[in-house]
Amino acid sequence: MKVSQKTEYGLRAMVALAILAGQEQPISLPTIAESEAIPEQFLDQIVGKLRRAGFVKSVRGVNGGYMLSRPPEDISVGALVRVLEGSLSPIGCVTDRGADDGQAEENASENFCGRIRGCHTRSVWLRVTDAITRALDSISLADVMLDEVGVGAVVSADR
Numbered sequence: 244m245k246v247s248q249k250t251e252y253g254l255r256a257m258v259a260l261a262i263l264a265g266q267e268q269p270i271s272l273p274t275i276a277e278s279e280a281i282p283e284q285f286l287d288q289i290v291g292k293l294r295r296a297g298f299v300k301s302v303r304g305v306n307g308g309y310m311l312s313r314p315p316e317d318i319s320v321g322a323l324v325r326v327l328e329g330s331l332s333p334i335g336c337v338t339d340r341g342a343d344d345g346q347a348e349e350n351a352s353e354n355f356c357g358r359i360r361g362c363h364t365r366s367v368w369l370r371v372t373d374a375i376t377r378a379l380d381s382i383s384l385a386d387v388m389l390d391e392v393g394v395g396a397v398v399s400a401d402r
Contacts, residue, residue, distance in 0.1 A: 250327040253289045255279045257323060258387050260299065261315045269301075269308030289327065296326040315388055321379030331375050337368045 259279050264270035272290065276283040290309055293299045300312045311318070325331060330338040336356045359365060 246324070247328060249285075249289055250324055252279070252281045252285065253293065253327040254320065254323055254387070256281060256286060256289060257293070257298065257311075257318070257384055260309060261311055261384055261388050264308070264310045267310070269306065269310045271308040275309070292326060293323070298323065298326070311384075315384035318384040319380045320382040320384065320387065321376060323384070324379055331379065332368065332372045333375070334368045336362070336365055337372050 256275050256279055259275050260270060263274065263278065272286060273283055275281070275290075276286045279286075281289075290299060294301060294309070297312055298318060299309045301307070301309055321331070332338045336359055356362070
């Protein structure tokens with residue numbers, strides 16, 4: 244799974260929003276854009292999508308802006324990624340996009356690949372999708388806010 248810049252910026256914006264505003268006071272889009280070095284027009288599109296999905300709310304007026312619509316503990320990274328990225332599946336034959344029941348997923352998968360019924364590798368991609376979903380759903384926005392592992396620590400751990 245490759246994460247798009249939209250998703251990267253969206254998660255960074257949500258963390259900034261949680262830290263700068265939380266559920267207490269609105270913060271302006273230019274402030275978020277500046278603090279995270281995200282182009283404001285692109286951020287506007289991302290925040291609009293997050294607002295429509297119910298993660299943020301907008302406040303109008305002189306001191307208006309955006310704020311979280313629920314506590315950071317109640318927002319999973321997986322839910323954010325699904326809103327911004329779509330399916331968490333690394334391959335189309337196991338996509339969960341638009342699936343409201345198992346039948347819808349199976350029909351979408353069959354349209355992707357005619358070999359789905361006899362494919363021996365599909366189970367690999369199903370397991371990968373499940374692992375990615377469980378991992379991202381287990382991380383809350385609050386966890387990300389509190390994460391103190393810096394880039395230097397990650398780089399030195401890889402050596």
